[in-house]
Structures are given as C-alpha cells and as structure tokens.
Amino acid sequence: MIKMIKSLYQYRELLKSNIKKEIRGKYKGSFLGVLWSFVNPLLMTLVYAIVFPFILRSGPEHYVTYIVIGILPWNFFTTVISQGTFTILGNAGIIKKVYFPREILPISVATSGLVNFLISIPIIFLFLLFSGIGFSWYILLLPLVILCQYILSLGIIFITSAINVYIRDAEYIINFFVQMLFYATPILYESSLFGDKAWILSLNPMTTIINSYRDILYSGVLPNMGLLFLVLIFSIVLLLIGIAVFRKLEKGFAEEV
C-alpha cells in the first residue's frame, strides 16, 4: 500500500496530465467543447422538468432546482462509472507498451469527473439563487458529501475496470445496472413517495448521497449524519477492496487487453 502511494507520487505528473487529457481530450474538436459536460445534464433536466410534473402531479416545490441538484451529482456518478469501467481496455495501447502504475487510469477518470462536477456546482448555485431558495450554513458540509461520492465511485471502478478486461460483458451489465439505479435513487422524486418502505432505497448508497446534497442545498437542513457516515465507511471499505482486486488482476492486463 505504501509502495503504491510512493509510486503514484513519483508518477504524479502522469496523473495530472492524464486528468487534463480526460477533461480536454474528450471534447476536443466539438464546437462547445467542455461545455458539453454541463449542457448535457441541463438538457436532461429540462426534459424531466417538462415530463415529470405530468406523471407525478404534485411534485416538490421549485421542481427544476430540485432535480438539478440530483442530476448533476448523478451525472458525475454515471460518467465516472461508465468511463471508468472502460478505462483499462480503452488504454490498451499504452498498457501493452509502457510500464506505469496502472492505478493511475481509474484514479484519473474519477478525478476528472470530480473536476467537471466542481466546475458545474456554480450552476446549482445559480438555480438556488434565482429560485429564491438561497443558501444555508450547512453548505459547509458539501465537501464531505462530494468526497464520499468520489471515494464510492473510485472504489467501484477499481473493481469494474479490472473485471472488464477479463469479461467484456461487464461493461454492458454495469451500464444497464447504473441506468436502473437511476430510478432507484430519489432524483426525480422524493424518498417519502415510498412511505414506510423508503428504507429499501437506503440500501443504495447513492440515495444517501443524493439526499444529503438535497438536504444541504435545497432544504437547508442537516443531512442524516449517521447514514452519511455509514456510507462513508462503506465507500472506504469498498475502495480498499477495489484496490486489492485491482492489484491482483493488473498483472494480467498487458496479456489480456
């Protein structure tokens, strides 16, 4: 573990330039460039904001702001998972040719997702401002929630990216699973919609994370710290397991990709 951190430190420049490449390279050549990473979720929000009030009838107040707060973090989550799962295969070229700590690849996917998300936070703030919801002091807890989500998604992609090398189906299964998870997470609706069965949603760690964002930003109340803490512990454990799995499987990467 210490050895790994040491080698990551030695290769920090690669980590930095790889993150830059992830962020800039992806949209290079497109007209709007990096802006796409915000336009996309905003368009999604627009669609949901038009369609869902018809289905739900009585949605929460300031519904657009309500879903923006859910969709931007969710977009961060899905982008990291789908890109992260593919990252080892996608970099087959350099994996076969050069030695470098392979951990850099999933870490840079998660981190570039994080950077994109941080850049999009002002959009949430604009919505809060213009809807008249304003800000509460609990906003200081925002970094904790973001950190929690970062660790969770990093842990997941350490596992999925390594498995995807050996079983190519993983990518499709995971993408389907993530799509399903979208509806099992209170993004478009409130947990309370499920009444006394709302605890089922809490089995999904993203529920707690999205609810925490919403408590902090939308409702201006203290999030459920017990649950959030539990999710944090879960994420850290998952990350450690992920690293162990990754290190076990990485020796075969160059032969299998």
Add this chain to the structure above:
Amino acid sequence: MRKKDNIAIKVENVTKRFKLYYDKPSTLKERLVFWNKKKSEERTVLKNINLDIKKGETVALIGVNGSGKSTLLKLMTKIIYPTEGKITVNGKLTSLLELGAGFHPDFTGRENIYFNASIFGLTKSEIEKRVDDIIEFSELGEFIDSPVRTYSSGMYMRLAFSVAINVDAEILLIDEILAVGDQHFQDKCFAKLRELRDSDKTIVIVSHSLGPIRDLCKRAVWIYDGEIRMDGPSGEIIDEYLKVCG
C-alpha cells in the same frame, strides 16, 4: 553486498508461459456455453532464464523472430510478469518498446512531450528542464506547436524518439526502434546511444540490425527458442549467430 550493488537487472530462473486460445472466450456467453471446451494450449516462451546485467553494461539480445527476446524485455519492464522465477531491477528503468505510446493526435507536439515524458515517470520540473533539448533533438522546429495528427510519420517517430532518449533513466531497454527517420537522424540516434553508453548507463537492446549492434554493445546474449544459447562478447556471438542462422 557489493556484488549485488553492481547488478542492474537480475533475472533468476524465469519461465514465462502464455496461454494460447484458439477462440478466446472473452464474453460471458462464450464462457458459459463453452465452459468445458478446453481450447487453450500453453506455450512456453522462456525457459528457466538466468541472466545478470551489470551496471553500465550495454547488452544486445539477438535471436530469430519468436525466440523470446521481446518477451524478456517486457518482463524486465514489468509490463508482464513471469510465470515462475523472479526479476530484480536496481535503478530507474525506462523502456522504449514502442515509440509514441500515448501520443494524443489532437494535442500539439509540445503537449505530447509533456504527456509522453510523464508516462516515463518524469515530474513537471524534470520535463521542463529537458523540453528544449527534446525539441532541438527532434529537429521539428516550428512544427512543435502543431497538432501531432498533422505530422508525417517520420516527424512523429522523431519526436517520440527524442522524448524517449532524453528521459535520462539509469537503465534503458530498447526494442528494435533504431530504424527511425532518415539516415541523418539514425546517425544522430546512434551517436546519442553511444554517448549514453559511455556515460555509464545500462542499456539492453533487442535488434536485428547486427552491424550497428556489434559496434554499440560489448556483450551479446543469443536467445534461441526460449533459452540462452550463448552469452559473451558481442563480436564473437554475432559471428557465431550469423554462421548458424545467416
């Protein structure tokens, strides 16, 4: 202890087997449907190799295609791992197995220098110190700030080689990349390699260009069918090799 310090790369009893699949099951369906079909065969590429490379030595690995030279080189860089045995590397190692690994076609030559050099484990300040040397060596001039996709293949290779050769590692592994660019640039590359050799770097080269190799390396290791057939002064070994395989 002293003896150990002298050694840059120690290869002990290394055996490498590859699984060869006739029809590799890489999807779940194939795995489930063909779970009982054993369609793989193991091929031993390297058999019980023992090799010590001392610090400051310049060693050529020669042999016919498919004899396992490149596999040995890949094992030394830790891209792949031995099935049995152990490889110990002592010092900072850079491998030039393929030029331009990780070049992004849309980025400029300069940006790619940073990216490519960072793959070799250099930090930003280390790259900044070298970037002028690299550009000068590549002779790309003003093209350095154009996207790499606009380069001719010769320019591409020149840039890639310039980055790789200027990384300044203690141990350099090179796999058949000496055929870069025109005659003028090739001469320059060899001059640079000679300079590196004389500056106490450890160099291991896989090559089929026996002429230049004879001149560059003092020691040659002839690998035949996964085993070391001969090991000694390069002139002798290459003569013997040419007699048998020429």
